[in-house]
Structures are given as C-alpha cells and as structure tokens.
Amino acid sequence: MTFLSPWAVWALAGLPVVIALYFLRLRRRAVKVSTHMFWERAANKTSRHAFFQRLRHLLSLLLHIAIFLLLAGALAKPVMDRLVNDGASVVIILDCRARMQAKDESGATRFERAIHTARAYAAETGERRQFAIIEVDSAPSVAVPFTSDERRLLDLLGEIKVTDAAGEMGAALDLAYTLLEARGGDRRVILLSDGVPVAESKFPLTSHAFPALGNNVGITRFATRTLPANPETSEVLLEVRNFGDAAVKTSVEISFDGRPIDVKALTLPAGGRSFSVFPALVKSGRASRGWLTARIEADDSLAVDNSAFATLPGARSRRVLLVSKGNFFMERILEADSSVKFEMLAPEAYSSELGAKFSAVIFDQFVPDKFELAKAEGNFLFVKSTPFSAGAVIEQPLVTEVDSSHPSTRNVSLQNVSILRSTALAVPLAADGWRFSAPLRSFDNALLVTGQRNAQRLAALLFDVAESDLPLRVAFPLLISNTVHWLAGDEPETLPGVIAGRPVNLPDGAKVSAEPMTAWPRDGSVHPAVAGGAFRPMRNGFYHVEEGGVSRWIAVNTFSEPESESKATSASTAVAPLPSAVFTGWPLWQWLAIAGFVLLLGEWWLHHRRRTE
Amino acid sequence: MPAQITSLLSNRDLDRLARLRINAARRFTNRSRGEHLAAKGGTSTEFCDFRDYSPGDDVRFVDWNIFARINRPYLKQFHMEEEMHVVLLVDASTSMSFGGKLQLAQKVAAAMGVIALRGAEKVSAYSIGGAGGQGLRPCSGRASLGKLFAFLEGIQSGGDVPVDMAVEGFLRNHRGRGMVVILSDFLTAGDMKRAFNLVHSAGLEVFALQILSPAEINPEVTGDFRLVDSETDGTLDISNAAALLALYDEYRTSHQATLHALCQQRSGRFLTTSAAEPFETLFFETMRRKGWVI
Numbered sequence: 001m002t003f004l005s006p007w008a009v010w011a012l013a014g015l016p017v018v019i020a021l022y023f024l025r026l027r028r029r030a031v032k033v034s035t036h037m038f039w040e041r042a043a044n045k046t047s048r049h050a051f052f053q054r055l056r057h058l059l060s061l062l063l064h065i066a067i068f069l070l071l072a073g074a075l076a077k078p079v080m081d082r083l084v085n086d087g088a089s090v091v092i093i094l095d096c097r098a099r100m101q102a103k104d105e106s107g108a109t110r111f112e113r114a115i116h117t118a119r120a121y122a123a124e125t126g127e128r129r130q131f132a133i134i135e136v137d138s139a140p141s142v143a144v145p146f147t148s149d150e151r152r153l154l155d156l157l158g159e160i161k162v163t164d165a166a167g168e169m170g171a172a173l174d175l176a177y178t179l180l181e182a183r184g185g186d187r188r189v190i191l192l193s194d195g196v197p198v199a200e201s202k203f204p205l206t207s208h209a210f211p212a213l214g215n216n217v218g219i220t221r222f223a224t225r226t227l228p229a230n231p232e233t234s235e236v237l238l239e240v241r242n243f244g245d246a247a248v249k250t251s252v253e254i255s256f257d258g259r260p261i262d263v264k265a266l267t268l269p270a271g272g273r274s275f276s277v278f279p280a281l282v283k284s285g286r287a288s289r290g291w292l293t294a295r296i297e298a299d300d301s302l303a304v305d306n307s308a309f310a311t312l313p314g315a316r317s318r319r320v321l322l323v324s325k326g327n328f329f330m331e332r333i334l335e336a337d338s339s340v341k342f343e344m345l346a347p348e349a350y351s352s353e354l355g356a357k358f359s360a361v362i363f364d365q366f367v368p369d370k371f372e373l374a375k376a377e378g379n380f381l382f383v384k385s386t387p388f389s390a391g392a393v394i395e396q397p398l399v400t401e402v403d404s405s406h407p408s409t410r411n412v413s414l415q416n417v418s419i420l421r422s423t424a425l426a427v428p429l430a431a432d433g434w435r436f437s438a439p440l441r442s443f444d445n446a447l448l449v450t451g452q453r454n455a456q457r458l459a460a461l462l463f464d465v466a467e468s469d470l471p472l473r474v475a476f477p478l479l480i481s482n483t484v485h486w487l488a489g490d491e492p493e494t495l496p497g498v499i500a501g502r503p504v505n506l507p508d509g510a511k512v513s514a515e516p517m518t519a520w521p522r523d524g525s526v527h528p529a530v531a532g533g534a535f536r537p538m539r540n541g542f543y544h545v546e547e548g549g550v551s552r553w554i555a556v557n558t559f560s561e562p563e564s565e566s567k568a569t570s571a572s573t574a575v576a577p578l579p580s581a582v583f584t585g586w587p588l589w590q591w592l593a594i595a596g597f598v599l600l601l602g603e604w605w606l607h608h609r610r611r612t613e
Numbered sequence: 614m615p616a617q618i619t620s621l622l623s624n625r626d627l628d629r630l631a632r633l634r635i636n637a638a639r640r641f642t643n644r645s646r647g648e649h650l651a652a653k654g655g656t657s658t659e660f661c662d663f664r665d666y667s668p669g670d671d672v673r674f675v676d677w678n679i680f681a682r683i684n685r686p687y688l689k690q691f692h693m694e695e696e697m698h699v700v701l702l703v704d705a706s707t708s709m710s711f712g713g714k715l716q717l718a719q720k721v722a723a724a725m726g727v728i729a730l731r732g733a734e735k736v737s738a739y740s741i742g743g744a745g746g747q748g749l750r751p752c753s754g755r756a757s758l759g760k761l762f763a764f765l766e767g768i769q770s771g772g773d774v775p776v777d778m779a780v781e782g783f784l785r786n787h788r789g790r791g792m793v794v795i796l797s798d799f800l801t802a803g804d805m806k807r808a809f810n811l812v813h814s815a816g817l818e819v820f821a822l823q824i825l826s827p828a829e830i831n832p833e834v835t836g837d838f839r840l841v842d843s844e845t846d847g848t849l850d851i852s853n854a855a856a857l858l859a860l861y862d863e864y865r866t867s868h869q870a871t872l873h874a875l876c877q878q879r880s881g882r883f884l885t886t887s888a889a890e891p892f893e894t895l896f897f898e899t900m901r902r903k904g905w906v907i
Contacts, residue, residue, distance in 0.1 A: 028839040028850055034708035034829060035800040036840040036849045038868070042860035043851055 005149055008075035018068045022061055063603045070596030077127065077148070077589040088129040088186040089146055091176040092118055095193035096137045098164045098500070098558045102194070102212035102302040102566040110210040111162040114192040117208055121190060122153035127587065132179055133157075136193075137538060138165040138501025140172035142179070163538040164304050165501025166560030169196045177202045194566075215244035217268065217298040218305030218564035219252075222557065223497060224292060224312055227279075234312050236278040238294055242268035243565050248298065254278055255293040256312075258520025266296070289553055291520065291542055301566045307518065309542055309555040310497055318488040319343065319357070323350045324364030329471040330383075333480050334362075340484065355380065359488035365464065374432040379457045379487040384423075386460040388449070391424035397442035397463070406439035407486040408450060408459060412475045414440070419470070422447055422463035434458070450486075457487045498556045500540055506532035507547060516541025516556060619762040621723040622892075629897060630727045633906040635734070637697065637792050637818055662690045698751065698789035699729035700817060701738035702780065703768055704797030707843045710770035712826020714888040717895070718796035719765050721822060724896050725794050726761045728906060730754060735789065738764055741779035741797070742772025751789070773844035777803035781811060790816030799823045799872055809875045819881030820905060823872060825865075826888045832861060 003009075033039070100111035118133070125131050130146040131153055144156050173189070180187040180203050187203045195209025221239035242248045247269045254262040266274050290312040298306055320334060322344045334342035345354075347366040355361050355378025362381045371387050399414045424445050428436045433453040438446035451458040470476045498504055506512060510532035517527060518541040526544045537543055537556040545552050558564075618627060666675060666686035676689045701722040709715040722738065729736045730753065738749035738761065749764040774782075776797045793812055799805065799821070812819050832854070840849040851857065869885050876883035884903055886895050900906055 028837045030839045030841050030848075031834060032841045032843055034711045034798065034826070034843050036842050036847070037800060037802050038861045038864040039840055039851055039857065040849055041864050042857040043849065045860060046857060 003076045003078050003149075005075060005077045005151075007149070007151055008072060008077070011072040011075055012069075014072075015065065015068060018064055019061070022064050060603070060607075063599060063606075067596050067599045067603065070592050070599065074589045074593035074596060077587070078592070079127075079148075079587045079589065088188075089132070089180055089183045090121070090129065090188045090190060091132045091134060091179055092121055092190045092192065093134045093136060093140075093169075093172050093176055094118055094143070094160065095169070095191075095196075096135050096160065096162050096165075097167050098162075098304050098560065098563040099194050099302070099566065100162050100210075101164075101304050102216065104210070104212050104301075109162070110194055110212055113210045114208070115157055115160070117192055118157050119154060122150055122157060125150040125153060134172055134175055134179075135160055136167055136169060136172040137163040138167040138499075138536070140167075140175045142175070146179070146183070161538075163501060164540040164556075164558045165538055166499070166558055166563045167501060169193065173198065173201070212566045213301035214567040215246065215248075216300045216302045216305070216564055216566040217242050217244065217248050217250060217296060218300075218302060219294055219296060219308040219557075220273070220305070220559055220561055220564065222292075222294050222308035222310050222559070224310045233279070236292065236294075236310065238276040238278065238308075239273060240266055240268065240276070240296060241273035241561065241564065242271060243561075243567070244300070245270050247272075250296050250298050252276070252294055252296045255291075255295070255520075257288045257291050258293075289542070291553065292555075293518075302564060304540060305558055305564045307540065308557050308559075309518070309540060310557075311542070311553050311555045318359040318485070318490075320484055320488070321345055321354060321358040321361045322364065323347050323361060323366055325366075327364045327383075327466070329465060329476065330362065330364060330480065333477045334484070336477070337481055337484070352376075354378075360484050362484070373434060373451075373458070377456075379489075380459070381483055381487060382458075382460040384461065384464040386423070386425070386449070386462065388425055388428055388460065391426075391445075394422050394424050394442065394445060396420065397422045397445065397447065399440065399447065400443050401441040403437075403439035406437070406450065408448065408483040409439040409479065410482055412479045412482065414470075414473075414475050414479075417470055417473065417475070418468060419447070419463050420467035425449065425462055448483075455489065457489070459483050459487060497559070498537060498554050499560075500537055500556050500558050502536065504535045504537065504554065506535050506545065508532070510545060510547040512546075512554075513544040515539070516543050518542070618758075619723060620766055621720050621762065622727070626724070626893065626896075627727060630724055631731060633728050633901070634732055635697075635699065635725065635728050635792070636904050636907040660689065660691060663687045664690060696733065696735055696753070697729075698735045698737065698791030698817075699725065700783070700787065700791065700793040701726055701736065701749075701765075702783065702793055702795045702797070703738065703740045703765070704742070704776050704779070704795070705740040705768045705770050706742040706772050706774055706776075707770055708798055708800050709824075711843065712828055712888045714798055714824045714826055715768070715770050717824050717886075717888050717890075717892060718822075719768060720892045721896060721900075722794065722796055723762060723765050724892075725820075725906075726765070727758065730757055730761065734791070736761060737787075739779075739783045740768045741776055742770075742774040748783070775801040775803040777801060777805050777808040780808040784811050784815050787815065787817075792818040792820055794820040794822070796822050796824065798825055798829070799868070800829075805872060806875055809879050809881070813879040813881075819876050819879055819883075821872065821876050821881060821883045823869065823883070823885040824888050825885065829865070830887055832858065 094114060096111070100114060101109050103109050104113075122131060125148050127148055130148050131144070132142060132146045133144040133153065133156060134140050135143045143160060144153060147153065176189045180189070189201060189203050189205045191198070191205060191207040193207070193209065194212065196207065198205055198207060218241060219238065220241050221237060223237045224234045226234050236254065238252060240252060247267065249265070249267050251263055251265045253260050262278055264276055268274055292310040292312055294308045296306050300306070318339060319341045320343070322330060322334060322342065323346070324330065324344065325347065331344065334340055350368055352368060355376060358378065360379045360381060362383065363385065365384045367382065367385045367387055373387055397419050399417050402409050402412065402414055404410060422442070422445070426444060427438045427446055427449065428451070430436065434451045435453070436449055436451040438449050440446065440448035447462050449460040449462065465471055465476065511529035512532055512535050513527035514530045515527045516537065516539050529544065529546060537554070540556050540558060543554045543556060545554055618624060622630070663676065664687065666688045670688050674689050675686050679685070679687050703718050703722050705715060709718065726736050726738065733753065735751045735753045736757065737751040740747060749761060752760060776795070776799060780795070809819055834854045836854065837852045838854065840851055873883040882903065882905060884900065884905070886899065896906070
C-alpha cells in the first residue's frame with residue numbers, strides 16, 4: 001500500500017479535537033420551565049435505561065471517530081500497489097555531479113536550472129502519475145521512491161545539493177530501468193544533466209541538456225610526495241588543463257597553511273595542459289596542519305576545479321639503535337637521515353629491554369642470545385645474521401625479483417647488483433602471529449625477509465652489504481632508509497588524495513568533520529566532527545580526522561577531466577508530454593471517502609431520529 | 614371611539630358579559646339579599662311554585678284566580694334571591710408567567726368579576742404569590758368594577774406559593790358562601806384534594822380553570838438539556854427528551870384527570886385550556902358550552 005499524501009497523517013492530530021468537540025456538544029443547554037414535576041417523574045421512570053443511553057452516546061462518539069478516521073485516511077490517499085502498477089511512472093535522474101556547477105551566460109549553474117526543471121515536473125505529480133527521483137553523484141541513489149506526493153518531491157528538491165563528485169551516468173540509467181521494469185503502464189525517464197549521450201534507452205527518455213560556457217580551465221592533478229633522497233622535503237605535482245577553445249593565460253598560486261609560498265604564470269593553448277613540479281617544499285611542522293592549496297586565477301564556467309587541496313606528511317623523529325661492532329656504510333646512512341636520531345651500541349652491551357625503547361633496532365651481523373620471535377618486543381632489522389634457521393650459503397646470488405609495492409623496496413633499483421654470497425632461506429611460514437614476505441628474492445631464496453605482527457615489524461637482510469657493491473649504489477641508502485622508516489611505522493610518504501564521492505574507510509572510533517574547510521581559518525576553528533566509519537566526502541576541501549587522539553587532515557578533490565569538460569556533449573531531446581496513469585480500479589481512498597460519507601449520512605439520520613443524540 | 618374601561622377586557626366584551634350570568638350548580642348563598650336565587654323560597658318577584666294554604670299564611674300570597682275557579686286557597690311561592698360570594702383566586706406564581714397564562718387568568722377573572730358584580734353578587738379577589746396587592750376585600754355593586762379592574766391589572770407574577778397552600782391561606786380569613794373561581798396552572802405536587810375539601814366545606818363551589826401554556830401541553834424539546842424550575846430554581850438533567858415526551862404527556866393528562874375528578878366529586882367544575890386560546894373563544898364559547906356561564 002502506498003500513501004500518495006502521507007502528510008495527511010498529521011490530520012490524526014485533530015482526533016482529540018473531534019472528541020473534545022463531541023463532549024462540548026454534549027453539554028446540556030439550560031431550559032427554564034414552569035415546573036419539572038412531570039419531567040422528574042418521567043426521568044425517574046426511565047432511569048433504568050441510563051445504561052443504554054450511555055451506550056447510545058458511545059455509539060454516537062464512535063461514529064464521529066470513525067467518520068473522522070475514514071476522512072483522514074481518504075486524505076492520505078492510500079492506493080493499493082497492484083493498482084498503481086498500471087499507472088504512469090516517471091523517473092527523474094538529477095545529475096548532482098561536479099559538472100553541474102558550471103555556469104551559463106546568465107550566471108546560473110546547470111544544477112539550478114535542473115532543479116527548476118525538476119520542480120516543474122514535480123508540479124505535474126498527480127494520482128495518475130507518480131515520480132521517482134534518482135540523484136547521481138559518484139554513484140546513483142534513489143532519493144525519492146515512486147510517489148504522487150508533490151510536497152515530498154518539492155521538499156527533496158529544496159534539500160538536494162550539488163556535489164563535487166565525479167561519476168558515471170550509465171549506472172543511474174540502469175537503476176532507472178530497474179525501477180521502471182517493476183512497474184506497469186506508461187513509463188518514462190527524464191534526464192536532467194549536461195547532455196549525456198544515450199545511445200539506446202529501454203524506455204522513452206527525455207534528456208534535458210543544460211548548456212554552460214565552454215571556457216573552463218581546471219586543475220586535474222595535485223599531489224605531494226616526500227623526496228626519497230631527502231625525506232625532509234616534499235615535491236608537488238600540479239597539472240592544469242585548458243578545456244576551452246582559446247588559449248588562456250593564467251597563474252597558479254601555491255599556499256601552505258594559508259600562506260602563499262609560490263606563484264607561477266601559465267600559458268595554456270586551447271585544449272592544452274601544463275605540468276608543474278614544485279620541489280623542495282618544507283614538510284609540515286608539529287604545529288601546522290599541512291594544508292597545501294593550489295588556486296588558479298580564472299574567470300571560467302566551472303569554479304570547483306580552480307582549487308585543489310593536498311596535505312603534507314607530518315614530521316616525526318625516529319630513534320634508531322645500531323647494534324654493531326662497526327659498519328661504516330650503515331653508520332653514514334643513518335647519520336645522514338635527519339629524520340632519524342641514530343645511536344650505536346656494541347653487541348655485548350645490548351639487552352632485550354632496549355628493543356622496545358627505540359623505533360627500530362638494527363642488528364649488524366649479530367643476533368642477541370635467546371632471541372625469540374614469539375617474545376621479542378620492538379622492531380628489528382637483521383643484517384646477515386638472522387634469527388631464522390640458517391641454510392646453505394649461496395654463492396653470487398642474482399637479484400631476480402623486487403617487489404616495488406613493498407615500502408622497503410619502493411623506488412629501489414637493484415639491477416645488476418653484485419652480491420658475493422648470501423644465506424639460503426625460503427620465505428618462513430607464518431608463526432606466532434608473524435606473517436612473512438620476501439620483497440627481494442633470488443629465485444626461490446629470499447634476500448630480504450620482512451615480517452609483521454600487528455604493529456610490530458621485522459626485516460632480515462640475508463647478505464652482508466660489505467660483500468656486495470650495494471653500498472656503492474644509490475639503491476643502498478634508499479633501501480636502508482625505506483626499511484628503517486617502515487620498521488618505525490611510517491606510512492608511505494606519498495599521501496594519495498581522496499577523490500570526492502568515493503568512500504574512505506576510517507577505523508572504529510574515528511571522527512571526521514562534517515563539512516570541509518577550504519580557506520585557512522584565522523581563529524583555528526574546525527567544523528564539528530561526526531562519527532566515523534564509512535565516510536564519503538562529497539565536497540572538496542580539507543576534512544579533519546581524529547583517530548585515537550591523533551589529528552590528521554584529509555584532502556578531497558574532484559580531479560576528473562570529464563567533470564571539468566564543461567562543453568555539452570549532446571543536445572536536449574524533444575520534450576514529450578508526460579504520460580498519465582490509469583488505475584485498474586477505484587483507489588482505496590475513494591472507497592474510504594465514500595464510507596465516511598455514508599457513515600456521515602447515517603449519523604445524520606440517526607441524530608435526527610433521536611437515536612444518537 | 615370610546616375609551617377602554619380596562620386593559621383586560623374590551624368594551625365589546627364587557628357588553629357581551631352583560632348578558633351572561635354565572636351558572637353555579639349548587640346554590641351556596643348568603644342571607645344578604647341579592648339577585649341570585651337561593652335554594653330556599655323567598656319573596657322575590659320570580660314565581661317558584663304553589664302550595665296549600667295553611668292557617669297563618671300571609672293572605673297576600675293567596676292566588677285569588679285559582680281560588681275563584683276551584684274554591685280552594687293556594688299559596689303562591691317565590692324564589693329567594695340571595696347574594697352569592699364570588700371569590701376570584703388568581704394564581705400569580707412564577708410558573709404562571711410562562712406563555713401568557715397569567716394574562717388569560719386576569720381576563721377570565723375580570724370577566725367573572727364583571728358578571729358577578731353586575732349580578733349583585735359579592736366579589737372578592739386574591740392573587741397567589743406575585744407582586745402587587747394580595748387581595749381585594751369583598752365588594753359588590755357596579756361601582757366596585759373599577760376597584761376590581763385595578764386590582765386585577767395590578768397583579769404581577771412572582772413567588773413560589775403553591776396553589777393548595779394559598780387556598781388554605783385565603784380560607785382562614787374568608788367569610789360567606791358562594792363560589793370560588795381558581796385560575797391556576799395547578800402545577801404543584803401539593804395536596805389539592807385537601808384544598809378542595811376545605812373549599813367545599815367552607816360553602817364554596819369550586820370553579821377551577823387550569824391554564825397551561827402551549828409549551829407545557831406539547832413541549833418542543835429534543836436532545837439533552839437541563840431543566841430549571843422557574844419557582845424553585847431546581848435543575849433536572851434530561852437526556853433524549855424525545856423518548857420522554859410520551860411519559861410527560863401521560864403524567865400531565867393524569868394530573869389533569871385527577872384535578873377534574875376532585876372538582877367533580879365536590880360538585881365543582883374543572884376546565885383545562887391553553888393560554889394560547891383567545892379569551893373570546895374560551896369564555897364566550899367554551900365556558901358557556903361547559904355551563905360555567907349562561
């Protein structure tokens with residue numbers, strides 16, 4: 001059953017009023033008479049009928065309540081679903097993607113015009129024509145199921161907002177087809193977008209293409225990464241594209257925590273794009289938010305892609321302990337890494353309690369006595385000597401496989417590295433909660449073993465670096481730095497941005513701000529946080545995340561060339577008149593209205609025959 | 614156009630009343646000479662009967678024509694015309710203010726008083742409850758018409774004295790035989806039997822006219838309402854009055870029949886009328902037909 005006018009449920013609030021009015025009506029009017037001697041005798045004689053009198057009053061009250069409920073029910077217009085199946089069904093697909101923010105010559109956005117058109121359609125809602133609305137951002141969703149309630153449609157159209165997300169229209173059309181296939185009668189799809197070309201539609205389709213100016217210039221990529229050679233600095237990649245038909249001269253301004261740090265002039269030919277790299281940017285300090293903002297000066301049709309947001313990783317200091325009798329290459333590398341506080345200790349001075357006090361401990365050709373992986377606390381890098389059972393010695397092993405996706409071997413090129421010998425070791429099986437992998441292999445033998453147990457990490461280099469030419473290569477400091485930072489718990493320094501509309505999985509207990517921030521707040525305020533979980537940001541900007549007492553910022557951007565392409569790809573189709581529904585029988589509300597009217601007549605008849613007064 | 618003698622009766626009605634006499638069934642008369650025929654023989658000019666002559670009779674009443682024809686003396690007898698005391702008892706309690714009952718009672722009382730005064734009867738009048746004068750002392754002769762009219766015109770409704778109590782009250786000070794015209798709605802739960810007995814034993818013939826308003830004869834009330842007694846201000850909640858109308862009518866008719874029987878048992882007269890009935894129709898048609906006046 002469907003209620004075409006569910007707002008009529010509020011009419012039930014009038015039920016107490018009806019009952020109150022009924023009892024007010026029962027208040028006896030005073031009639032002055034010469035005497036009531038005869039009335040008194042008559043009343044005394046009929047007093048035994050008082051019970052039936054009360055019943056008569058109860059019947060009258062029940063009739064009033066029944067009439068009211070029937071009329072209220074009729075106002076709500078309940079319709080059996082099997083009757084509506086043969087009615088006219090129209091699905092409005094409302095494009096809420098970023099492209100709908102593009103403006104036309106009058107300054108109105110596509111979305112504003114789409115809402116205006118949708119309101120005009122909603123006004124044609126009736127008993128014989130039901131509308132459903134699908135909103136499309138990164139994914140389609142049914143905003144309103146089929147209804148004849150114009151108020152509900154208009155309320156939704158007043159609340160719905162355009163997003164900064166990119167998405168595909170095909171899924172929305174499929175959803176519309178699915179909705180319509182479940183219904184009978186005349187069916188239609190109305191597409192309110194920028195002119196999506198629809199090759200073939202299962203149902204009659206009316207496409208409204210809202211035009212916009214085609215002179216858009218937008219940022220299509222904006223990313224930061226830590227320089228592997230110098231983790232203290234980051235570099236920024238910026239891509240700007242001209243989607244217009246004329247060359248454009250503009251400038252881009254890079255800001256860090258609200259302060260401009262660089263400005264670059266750009267000249268973009270028609271359809272051209274520009275790549276810029278801003279090197280040696282400072283990493284964010286402890287007090288900063290790490291906001292990196294790029295803005296281009298352009299008076300174009302789409303403003304949303306004129307700004308881009310990114311975050312820089314926070315600076316954290318790591319304590320690393322090298323337990324060695326002396327390793328020149330290792331010492332030099334650790335000394336050179338300013339993000340690491342390096343300490344050195346002789347093997348005989350090491351005790352097992354030290355492991356937990358450092359971010360990472362490097363054992364150079366040394367394994368502490370009674371070292372057990374099951375009980376060890378801390379993060380360890382073993383060089384040459386490992387806690388694993390030593391196998392045979394492999395002479396001159398070849399580096400055959402490098403897992404570049406692993407943090408320790410990321411950006412590490414080990415081609416033609418000569419290693420004198422290594423220990424033969426297959427990848428250990430998972431044990432005591434440890435899971436192992438070998439990002440560096442020589443055929444079936446591992447050259448580098450990494451393991452992880454919850455937050456605890458372990459790495460083992462199965463050859464002596466002094467017996468290889470690795471220290472002479474660029475890969476060596478990278479390999480050691482990557483491994484040490486990975487052991488210390490650092491995430492990959494390249495922070496991928498979040499695309500608007502795509503879900504971001506946050507751990508339990510995390511809180512994220514409800515609205516993004518796009519400008520540096522002078523008062524340091526942050527938007528109110530909401531609960532975490534599956535978080536899907538729909539607007540570009542910086543979102544504040546609180547996770548276990550640690551704050552961080554997420555940068556959200558559109559970064560979609562189809563969204564930035566403001567020129568319409570297809571024209572509107574001819575607007576056809578909307579179909580009307582034909583009910584297979586009388587709607588239920590008409591029966592209710594008739595029943596209420598019949599009861600009203602009955603009550604009137606009974607009242608005038610003194611049956612229910 | 615001649616001026617109205619009284620506001621209660623038109624001059625035309627007064628003329629018509631001149632041709633009427635009160636038709637008392639019993640002849641309760643007083644010793645005072647009047648125009649009303651007494652039950653016993655008298656010396657009036659109106660012939661009554663013959664009887665044998667007895668020694669000592671006044672020879673002036675011997676019918677000499679008969680004596681000449683049959684040679685036996687017969688004595689002519691004549692009616693005794695004595696005065697009758699007509700008491701007008703007008704109920705002016707609050708209940709009489711409904712539906713013009715008091716106005717009709719005043720008119721009937723005035724008409725009866727006019728007939729009585731013109732018939733050389735002694736007339737006294739009392740109002741039960743009400744404002745204004747409580748009574749008109751016994752008077753006779755046409756010269757008393759003005760006093761009678763003034764008293765009756767001055768009666769105003771009010772008070773809650775039951776008619777049975779009022780009858781007892783007026784009898785304490787009353788002297789003389791005759792008749793009492795009680796003009797009331799008799800809507801009292803009091804003992805009317807005792808009142809009528811007292812009246813009868815006082816040598817007064819009862820002429821009781823019950824005047825009811827149309828709303829009392831056929832109440833037009835429906836639904837739920839609260840009755841307020843005009844005299845006692847007591848209230849009575851009535852539900853579904855339509856269902857009670859039959860009972861109401863039954864009780865009213867029963868009460869009326871009781872009053873009628875009480876009057877009849879005491880050789881009195883009882884009549885029920887509606888206050889809506891025109892005075893002329895009531896008095897010159899209904900009351901004449903019922904034998905109240907002739």
